[in-house]
Amino acid sequence: MEDEKPVWAPHPTDGFQLGMIVDIGADALTIEPLNQKGKTFLAPMSQVFPAEDDVNKHVDDNCSLMYLNEATLLNNVRVRYNKDHIYTYVANILIAVNPYYDIPKLYGPDAIKSYQGKSLGTLPPHVYAIADKAYRDMKVLKISQSIIVSGESGAGKTENTKFVLRYLTTTYGSGQDIDERIVEANPLLEAFGNAKTVRNNNSSRFGKFVEIHFNDKNAVVGGFVSHYLLEKSRICMQSNDERNYHIFYRLCAGASEELKKTLHLNSPDNFRYLSRGCTRYFASKDSDKQILQSRKSAEHVKVGSLKDPLLDDQGDFNRMCVAMKKIGLNDTEKLDLFRVVAGVLHLGNIDFEETGSSSGGCIMKNQSDQTLKCCAELLGLDQDDLRVSLTK
């Protein structure tokens, strides 16, 4: 660190703050913050870092900073974020900061076109540039490439993964319906594997490994999604502010009257697997009006819908049905899928009681007979077999 030059010193809430070194001790430095002249504090030597000459200047790649350390990296990312430059490189690693709003034109068709075939660093940092580099490396080296997306909940992993898929299928697709099927698999996966948590309205509760397959002409010809570690406990129990998987609410809000009757559906209040968490639907002002009162929970009626520009339970149900068709599910398969989902909801309403025998075990309460019958019918099982398997 040079004399008379500002440094980054630890700050309890901001991470780092700019200050001047006024004294050097054996293992600590006395720092005077630039914005609090006359006030000093001690900071361990290992946590004080040299600052760039101009802290308001930003660079596309953190490696271009004069001093690369934790504080200058964070400051560079922050300055960029404040100007809507949410992407920054550290060499060929991309840092993405979630803007939580749509940045105009950032992902549009023109942006997709502009990144095609461009080396990393030629254009501003972007998730499209990473996708294109992976594609070019695959083509040149003839070796499979991986893009690892990591970060805490709500960081933007799911959204950025979708941008990569859209980029690859749009730019290097075969023009056949396979491109659309790869992209359309996402709404379906999200319906069954994503849920509202306190940190993210559309939190993926499973890990996924998405493969995109290319032919010898380097065009997209297929895809495969492996999934891991779905949070199964969420099916039975959610905390107060969280919800079960989107599919349950979408079915309750969006099913046609006929389907609702077939699946014996009702408002989320009527299902134990939903009623102990947040029972409100995601809906805009308009779509909320289209959902019948009888399908809404008391909580929803009282405080209104949950709001998120990307989520709308009723509309998403219809979009999901379209996606199912596009990925090749016929009407019977679609209905079978919904029967299983509804069957799970009804399973949660069955009541058990202990037998009282010394060998333990339980029996089903008499009043659950109707629910058991409904479950068996929906799941395509024999009623007595189901009773035995649930109680033995």
Ligand SMILES: Nc1ncnc2c1ncn2[C@@H]1O[C@H](COP(=O)(O)OP(=O)(O)OP(=O)(O)O)[C@@H](O)[C@H]1O
């Ligand atoms: N690039 C972006 N532009 C605009 N909004 C975004 C962007 N990335 C994420 N978001 C918003 O942030 C929300 C959370 O992002 P996302 O679901 O991708 O997080 P995640 O890292 O996958 O979280 P989890 O680990 O909980 O699944 C999205 O639903 C969306 O509203």
